Amino acid sequence: MRAALDAWARQSGTPVLYRSEEVDALRSRGVRGKLDAVAALRAVVGGSGLILHRDRSGAIAVTRMPAPDRTAAIALAAQPAAAPAQEDDSIGDIVVTARRTAERGQRVPVAITAFSQDAIREKGINNGTDLQNFTPSLSVVGDVARNQETYTIRGMGGTGGPGAGSGPGVVGYFAEVPTSVSGPGNFYDLASLQVLKGPQGTLFGRNTTGGAVLLEPQRPQMNKVEGYVDGTIGNLQRKSVQGALNVPIVDDVLAIRFAGQLDKREGYVRDVITGRDYLNRNNFSLRLGIQFDPTATISNYTAVSYQEVDEHGGGSILLAVNPARPYAALLQPYLAAQQARGVRRTALSVPTFEKAKNFLVLNNTEWRVSDTFTLKNIFSYARTRSTSATDRDSTTLPIADLLGAYPGSWNNNLRTITEEMQARYDDGTLRVQAGGFFLDQKTPAPLTFATVNPMQVGGILGGGPLMIPQPLQAALGLTSPLVPALTLQPSAHVDGRSKAAYAQVQYKIVPTLTATAGFRWTWDEFGGDIQSYQDPASYQIFNRLAALGIISPAQAAQVADLNAGLCVYDAYQAVAAGRLPTLKYPNCTSPTFRGKSNGPTWQLGLDWQADPQTLLYAVSRRGYKSGASNPIVSLFLGEEHPLFAVKPEQVTDAELGLKRDWIFGEVKARTNIAAFYTWYNDIQVIQRAAIAGSDILTNAQRARVMGLEFEGMLVPVKGLTLGATYSYNSAKYLQYDTIAIPAIPQALTAAQPSRDLAGTPFSFVPKHKYNLTASVDLPLPEREGTLQLTGNWSYQTSQRVTPEAQPFDTIAGYGLLNLRLDWRDVRGFPLDLAFYGTNILNREYRVTANPSYNNSGFIGSIYGEPAQYGVQLRYRF
Template sequence: MRKSDALMICLATSAIIAAVPAAAQAETRTIAALRRYDIDAGSMKAALDAWARQSKRQILYRTDDVRTLRSPGVRGRLGDADALDRILSGSGLRMHRDASGAVAITRPVAFASTIAQDVAPTAAAQEPAATQDASGIQDIVVTARRTEERAQKVPVSLTAFTQDTIRQKSINTATDLQNFTPSLTVLGNVARNQETYTIRGMGGGGGAGTGSGPGVVGYFAEVPSSASGPGSFYDLASLQVLKGPQGTLFGRNTTGGAVLLEPARPKMNRVEGYVEGTLGNLRRRSAQGALNIPVVDDVLAVRVAGQFDKRDGYVRDVLTGRDYLNRDNYSLRLGIQFNPTDTINSYTAVNYIQVDEHGGGSILLAVRPGSPYAALLQPYLAQQQARGPRETSTGVNTFEKARNLLVLNNTTWNPTPELTIKNVFSYGRTRSTSATDRDSTPLPIADLLGAFPGSYNNNLRTITEELQARYDDGRFSLQGGGFYLDEKSPSPLTFLTVNPLQAGGILGGGPIILPSVVQALLGVNGPLLPALNIQPDASVRGRSKALYAQAQYKIVPTLTATAGFRWTWDSFGGDIQSYQDAQSYQVFNRLAALGIVSPAQAAQVIGLNANLCVYDAFLAVAAGGFPTLKYPNCTKPTFSGKSDGPTWQLGLDWQADPQTLVYAVSRRGYKSGANNPIVTLFLGSDYPLAPVKPERVTDAEVGLKRDWTIGGVKARTNVAAFYTWFNDVQVIQRAAIAGSDILANAKKARVVGLEFEGLIIPFKPLTISGTYSYNDAKFLDYVTIPIPAIPSALTAAQPSRDLSSTPFTFVARHKFSLDGRLALPIPAAEGDMAIRATYSWQSRQRVAPDAQPFDTIDPYGLLNLRLEWNQMRGAPLDLAIYGTNVLNTAYRITANTGYNNSGFSNSIYGEPAQYGLSLRYRF
């Protein structure tokens, strides 16, 4: 009979330990009687229950202690104690017994991190995300193979963090995460919260409707999530960065890897939680907390968590005083764990993130002489260079607003100890709108004003469904299933864009440049008249389906072979509508009243251009005709495409000893093909740049994971070396048509690299850890497709260029980080006090494939310092005083490299020095 209440276990264990010796000896004789046992390998919980039935004895244990463990089972005629010893073999659990015949199973805390058996596959695992032995070396539970395992047992290169590590390293966004993760680069666009991961040189853009997508996919509780930016890195069980193609188990587009966020799940029979507040400079004030509530013992528990983060911006607009790059976001999370039976457990989560920030803060870096707006931009560039990177002047009050909702359910059923059936369903809704100033000046050259009131630039509804089965008998395991994704925009996407008014309207002549006297007469600020382009209706859609299977077989107990295969089918499409705002052209009536143009000329320009359907006009002019269609009678150009492809994995890993894992693996990755809507609209669907081929990636990786003990010194070293081949690698060609980026293919490329993560404890108070990565990424065969001049799109001819042998963009060849923690000598009753210093550095990154000013982000290093006092005076209070980027290093985190096309380039700089304190209360 099972009792899972913690108090019962404590009382039973105390009674067992206190039993009189004579009674204990009698029980020993009884329990030693031989009995036939027939218990299969598999779930530890099932094995213990089977022992209780077959021995006809009472057994007490905490469900949380055994739920995620596996047992080798037992067969044959044995004494009860011997049978139970075999069931518990290698698990770290201990048996206690008393004269009544009751047997209690407990887990010594100090042994938790030395468990040799992998964690069993269950979505309801109550194990801690990380354990730590007396040496102080953590071992984190990860889900890199869609089942829970210790990180040191997983034959793949990964970097994993616990929530405590995230807090101690001040990781609040993906941009922070890159400083502590080998081979990871995170860059945003001029919309700062649109963060994109790049791992080992593989990343990329694209999105719903156009196909493709990022080459590194983020997952939340096993569900692909499009949310990026702030508001995600709190109350996590673990944060994992998987490197290299992950397409067999995680699906499409994970050619570079995957970033897994595993939320802390509700725990049974336990009230616990925390509250943490932070205050700092730039008026930083933030808080987060979580509350775990047991509802029905062993059946139902709920966890509620939330956070908010507010901070002033660190870039100021000298014209308006508005601060940019501030923080203003909050998140809420509800988790429900429901275990109606011993074999069924279900986790439901609702995650909501809201962002309402000023965004912006981009800095003009360079202007190309002879470009259309060079003469106008040069004075602003000189002013910007005099100001430095913490001040700017723009013509748009930029902002970023986003609402992200994710609802998911992860249910597993274990009909037998060897078989697990899992179903993962999710519903996601992402809505965002932003205003950006692409030219970083007050001039209306390339400005996005956002969406219609009440509408969004991005409004995506996503549904995913995955059914998975896993069989594991201890020697052979097989998991497989099917995946389905459906995404679409449930309501029209709208855009308001400002560009200079052209002399004959948007289809004729160059921009109107007003003399200063005319500016004064018209009462306008600046030499350019703004023209508003309205996109009242656009939509996107996409579907993806896949079937997959992966098997593992232990050739001998220490040597395991892995093979997996997946096939994915993708379809995508969308449509768009655009017209010219009539109000923008009323300025011609004012020009006519001033005598600058005649009334007839004004009437002609207004009559031609007001409400003119933009894309219909482009097609008419290109065909030698005359544009006539006006809104709302515009046609709606469409774009669509299909793509499919395989992914696979072959691997071999050898557990040389309990502390050493050696592995070799080769994987194929697939990224969906795509369509360039801007090329389709201007040059037609048959133009070579309109369709984009699928990207295919093949890699070979060897690695070693090893824990060491040398003369009492504890250490860990994990190293991986890899070689990656690309075919039809998808690349971004900046500002190619009408100022818009396009996606293209480079025929061949390769990446050679090395990654290292290490930790050493030379003596007990001092812990030193470090990471390093080397990535040599370059194109082997890359010749761009020429683009003809498109006068109606204000696009000059772009000849073909041979970019073979050029390096990848957004890849730092060298990256390293060093982290040192020194415990200070204070009485144990006063708690644990330590100082921590973390330094991260990365070499130069190329951000443009063609040579131009600021085509490279210079090397930079960041130093963080922290003084922490945990368990203050024995209380559950943790205090920390922190400083980030304490040397106030100026470094770039984005790149808009349009110098050779639009004629200018700009960037956003990273956060300056910040300091503050945080206080955390645990209960």
């Protein structure tokens, strides 16, 4: 039977899940000829006492009948004709890869929230911000750029630092390859989308201290032409189309799959001065999958993916101004004007944008050497490029503006190569997975930046902002009293290298009780260099002042000669040493920074399959997140200062879980529960605008996170499905003493004493989150198809955006209501029609924050999407 099931999986291109002990003693009559895939599988298992399970995603699993039914099954097996397999798809079970192999989600001792492609479509999940509304313990951390999404799970994750190393603590994976691409344009034509909770560092690698988000693309299927076209139109000029085409080339040997997506929509925040719409959508993606199975034991999957984003970004709203900071008097009228406009209109000094081009090619080759031993090799090459312009002060004043990269260049440009070799042994009682991982990352071309800040009285190293009186502003061509100074960064590089070796063992102590132990050690190296100078054109303002008689030509020449083209970092070093800065571009030095770290991750667990419907498990895991370094600290305070090197994070958790399916006559239900406690050490946190207006990454000493997660489903009667998810997370610092920063005159940085922040809660962690869903089938003649109405309510309580007390340091709790009407198989055709509405109550809610009130003196935020509605049409073939 096992060989027959494996042969069916190879020929159909669809994984079939089974437990070895349930099929090893059975035999199959087999089947020959050309049949529909499911009909063939029914014939393969017919009369064997096996039950076929199938969910709406197409995932298939095979299990034994309950004991009372086996006698009848054996009798059926003795009959000359094969009886069809029983089928149960009332609740469904998605195929997941949480342990690097295909398994039924309900049989995996990991807290998982998984979605099929149909569920992604029906819930309207287009990006991480949407995903968090349906996933317990998941939050999406944003900055003032919408597409720069970073996942946080159970309070762990967050952003990487402004220096080298580190990175997010929740890693995204595409077809088993780690990827930094997490924004729009990823959630289409997927076999599954999985969110794994808790440290996953044994099998998935470094930095998965909070968990991992797995995107498994739909792979090509053999011997069948199939596909779909899906189009959406809606308000805000929404136009979206996606589709896929599966083409067999050689029966049982070669098939390819093309897929793509295009998504356009107007922005929902508008600039009252320029009319530019912010927070729009404009992205497209293309994907090619090639499945090549040259023999019955070799499976080779190649994927090529390209994604392009060209959007307006921005849309940030000024929320508060610190009256004790230098620009308070200037900012107050802008704050009043913004408050009068509301959160759907703004006025910015920068035409903000977000542009990105991402390319990925990967190859996953699996060789089944024998029935028990498998070798797998995963190779990938990725190129990610992006540039963005942001207005961090959220006004028309030139206070804190990023203009983006030089024309034809990028703010971020990374070439990443990964290589992983994995060996797996599985005899039904003992499973061993072991392997090695290598990552090499570098910038193939210099990274460039252009930033605008107010000019100082004496230039870059002056004693305060240069303020121009109102009567002179028009004569000087200024729109505000502040004089903008442009800083150019013509070159920067970052690089990193990570190596790891790992092994994990699962052993069945008895057929229903399994022990798991895993260990991994990771070595990381990182570094880079940076160079910047003052734009000479910015200092022409002094010549204009001289022409108006405000200053003398000699004074203008003196300031311009000193500052125009001045190498920024060399100037800081010279002033710190008591010298006059003299180096000008292109003779600037390029300060370099290097660092390295290493650490172990491990896992110990025990799971008990009490019966076919009940799984209990207990697990403890260690997570490791790479260390980092702060280049800005080395510039002003040296590499020996405690703030330069950032320690690796260490996470240790304990989790208890129960997964249970229930049947009470015709009533079916599912309850999955997980409770956890996490010990968190050397937490990497961002201290904003700490030195020369730049963010730095530091460590908080100790914290703890504890919580509970629940996912449930109930089918009380046929045609009615109720669902609910809930999570409770209590995350706070137990010891958090910030490192004091001395006064740095040349950096215009005031002394910052150490502060005790123990007891403060984590940022971007709502204590309570829940989601309620109800779907009901409406009356419709069978020949007309099926009609289903679904309502979804998601709510999360308030969440802090910074541990430091300040105005708007907390995003208020909010709830979102979505409705959807699905008409499937319209009038018997392979056509699905849907009408949808999201946030139909039109709630205004914050999704990101720039909490710089205590540093730069202002705080801004981006708000979530307003009410949207539209129609979606899908044709399947």
